[in-house]
Amino acid sequence: MKVTGPTGPSASQPARPGKAASGFSVSGGASAAPASAPSAAASVSGVAGMTALMALQGVEDATERRRRAVRRGRGLLDRLDELKLALLAGEAGEGALESLTRSLKEDRPEDADPGLKAVLDQIDLRAAVELAKAGMNRNAG
8 A cells, every 4th residue: 555645645556576565675775766766846836835824824805904904093092192192291201102103104004995094094193194284393393
C-alpha cells in the first residue's frame, strides 16, 4: 500500500522482493529518485493549501470593515472629547492634538452604508477643523 497525501492510502503495484516498500532507502541508489517525486508533489500541494488558507484569513469581509470604520469614528470622537476637556481646563491640549492628528491619519475603511459614511465624513471634518483652529492659534501666538 502506498500513501499519496491527504487522500489516504491507495492500492499500488505489489512490492518487489528485496526492495523496501516504503520508498525510503539508506543507499543513494537509483530507487531514491522515484520515491522522492511523490513526496515532492505532496509537499507542494500542502504548501498551496496552506497559502490558500492564509489568503482566506487575510480577506476582510464587509462586517469587519464596518466594525473598523465605527471603531475609528469612535476613537476620533474620544480624541475630540479629550481636546475639549483640556481646553476647558485651561490647558493647551498639545497631547490631545497630537493624538487627534494620529487618529485622523489612520486608514479609513470604506463602507457601503451611505449613512455611516456621512457620519464618518462629519467626524473627520470636525477633527480637521479643530486641528486647523489649533494651527491658527499656534501661528497667532
